[in-house]
Amino acid sequence: MIVLLTVETMSRQFKYTTLTHTEDIQQLGHILEQCFIMSAGDSEIYMQRLGVDKFRAIYQNQQVVGGLAMIPMGQWWGGQRVPMTGIAAVGIAPEYRGDGAAIALIQQTIQELYDQEVPISVLYPATQRLYRKAGYEQGGSYCTWEISPDSIQLQDKSLPLQPVTTKNHAIFHDLYQQQAKLIDGYIDRHPAIWQGLTQPDHQETVCGYLIGEQDQPQGYIILTQERTKEGTMLKVRDWTILTNAAARTFWSFIANHRSQIDQVRWKSSVVDSLTLLLPEQTAKIKYQERWMLRIIDVVKALEMRGYPSGITTELHLEVKDDLLATNNGKFILSVADGRGEVTTGGKGELQLDIRGLVPLYTGLFTPHQLQLTGKLEATKTALLAATQIFTGNSPWMADFF
Numbered sequence: 001m002i003v004l005l006t007v008e009t010m011s012r013q014f015k016y017t018t019l020t021h022t023e024d025i026q027q028l029g030h031i032l033e034q035c036f037i038m039s040a041g042d043s044e045i046y047m048q049r050l051g052v053d054k055f056r057a058i059y060q061n062q063q064v065v066g067g068l069a070m071i072p073m074g075q076w077w078g079g080q081r082v083p084m085t086g087i088a089a090v091g092i093a094p095e096y097r098g099d100g101a102a103i104a105l106i107q108q109t110i111q112e113l114y115d116q117e118v119p120i121s122v123l124y125p126a127t128q129r130l131y132r133k134a135g136y137e138q139g140g141s142y143c144t145w146e147i148s149p150d151s152i153q154l155q156d157k158s159l160p161l162q163p164v165t166t167k168n169h170a171i172f173h174d175l176y177q178q179q180a181k182l183i184d185g186y187i188d189r190h191p192a193i194w195q196g197l198t199q200p201d202h203q204e205t206v207c208g209y210l211i212g213e214q215d216q217p218q219g220y221i222i223l224t225q226e227r228t229k230e231g232t233m234l235k236v237r238d239w240t241i242l243t244n245a246a247a248r249t250f251w252s253f254i255a256n257h258r259s260q261i262d263q264v265r266w267k268s269s270v271v272d273s274l275t276l277l278l279p280e281q282t283a284k285i286k287y288q289e290r291w292m293l294r295i296i297d298v299v300k301a302l303e304m305r306g307y308p309s310g311i312t313t314e315l316h317l318e319v320k321d322d323l324l325a326t327n328n329g330k331f332i333l334s335v336a337d338g339r340g341e342v343t344t345g346g347k348g349e350l351q352l353d354i355r356g357l358v359p360l361y362t363g364l365f366t367p368h369q370l371q372l373t374g375k376l377e378a379t380k381t382a383l384l385a386a387t388q389i390f391t392g393n394s395p396w397m398a399d400f401f
Helices: 022-035 042-050 101-115 128-133 170-180 191-198 244-255 273-277 298-304 354-362 367-372 380-390
Strands: 002-007 012-018 055-060 063-077 080-092 120-123 137-147 161-164 207-213 216-228 231-241 263-268 284-295 313-320 329-336 339-344 350-353
Touching: 012 101, 022 042, 022 055, 022 063, 022 080, 042 063, 042 191, 055 101, 063 101, 063 191, 080 101, 080 298, 101 120, 101 128, 128 284, 137 354, 161 216, 170 191, 170 207, 170 216, 170 231, 191 231, 207 244, 216 244, 231 244, 244 273, 284 354, 298 329, 298 339, 298 354, 313 354, 313 380, 350 354, 350 380, 354 367, 354 380, 367 380
Parallel strands: 080 120, 231 263, 313 350
Antiparallel strands: 002 012, 012 055, 055 063, 063 080, 120 284, 137 263, 137 284, 161 207, 207 216, 216 231, 313 329, 329 339
């Protein structure tokens, strides 16, 4: 698979392809280590974890000038799994930046994903401007929360905790999937992401616990502990909580670390329902950013996600996509019994470009908010239908890739 692309604005010619030669693999590894300030050899570990076949390179004059990783996964929307490819480790050698290599790399990746019939793609942007040029837009949140265990003051460990080895991460999969399908934006994880959550990065110890009886667990916790300049830190790498009893046990377990731990960090949504159990508003968001999503195939993306089960309506869309011609035009989204069907044509009562479709699709912003910010134009009828179809809980993801 080799595609030649000329970037007209820079009069440059690039070749986009898979990696087959050892020296090219090593060159891309070197570029990624420089771009992401890795230690020597870390790129090799990363490539082995994902598989070299998941990487793409961009060449100029037979020289590797950058590349990225494509991670095939799924993402949950409205209780349905939509196939999704995560884009990671996008890096261009410093001496080739500004020549159009980055946008050529992203555009060719999007074309390849379309050819593979992938409906959507997600990435974490180092810069939004580049990815917006390729049709990506903000889709959901990634947040890290922090709390002092002293302030939890919850002692209700109604369920037992069973220590388990994290080396066999399959023990967590079913529990995670039960939670994932209820949260818009959660991903169906690639094995490399599970490996990253359950294996130590350096000399740290990774601990895992099932919440509840071992034959019928109601959740789990995966954590590490470390010393920092600010004090001792407990990091919840991953968690799943399926019942109220599991939630109360989770907090009680965390609170019991107060004699050794100064701060606890965990990943959750912008509005974390778990904090409703706390006696005071002592939990704070330590870090927040938004990941970006790209609609690769409008019809597939709209038909494969789920919708509210009590709604029967239709939305007349008109979409503009400067990169993928088949996404251009008028579409009718008919929603009934929690599923959607798309046909071409219609009145085009809600008009937007492929970027504007993203936060509507994910529910990050309401249709009214998107209209206020100029991301869409719609009649009152279309605005009401879009609000019924897409407005829900704020989408978020627990994984960074």
